[in-house]
Amino acid sequence: QVQLVESGGGLVQAGNSLRLSCAVSGRTFNNYAMAWFRQAPGKERRFVATISASGSIRYYPDSVKGRFTITRDNAKNTVYLQMDSLKPEDTAVYYCATGPVTAVITATQDVAYWGQGTQVTVSS
Numbered sequence: 001q002v003q004l005v006e007s008g009g010g011l012v013q014a015g016n017s018l019r020l021s022c023a024v025s026g027r028t029f030n031n032y033a034m035a036w037f038r039q040a041p042g043k044e045r046r047f048v049a050t051i052s053a054s055g056s057i058r059y060y061p062d063s064v065k066g067r068f069t070i071t072r073d074n075a076k077n078t079v080y081l082q083m084d085s086l087k088p089e090d091t092a093v094y095y096c097a098t099g100p101v102t103a104v105i106t107a108t109q110d111v112a113y114w115g116q117g118t119q120v121t122v123s124s
Helices: none
Strands: 003-007 010-013 018-025 033-039 046-051 068-073 078-083 092-099 118-123
Touching: 003 092, 018 033, 018 092, 018 118, 033 068, 033 078, 046 068, 046 078
Parallel strands: 010 118
Antiparallel strands: 003 018, 018 078, 033 046, 033 092, 068 078, 092 118
């Protein structure tokens, strides 16, 4: 019943910025924590960013901390991932995710719904 649709991926040069969007369908959006994960070829899907339902709590792994920013606009049912100072190692398919948890989502096992993914390619 809950659907997530990512957009905003593309090909950029290292050092540039990109903003991903995730549009969520469902009446329970405001009650769900949101997260972004990414998966590079041959690698496991890894946590990128998360935000609590109210937007008051945000968390990032060290690999993107200081470069990526997750935000949400509950009025628009949309979550964003602003990616600055992109590096070639950021190249991956980025997935939006959500689940009916009260805090934040930092592991794939906590995800109830996934988006279809959007490709981000960073050239050197």
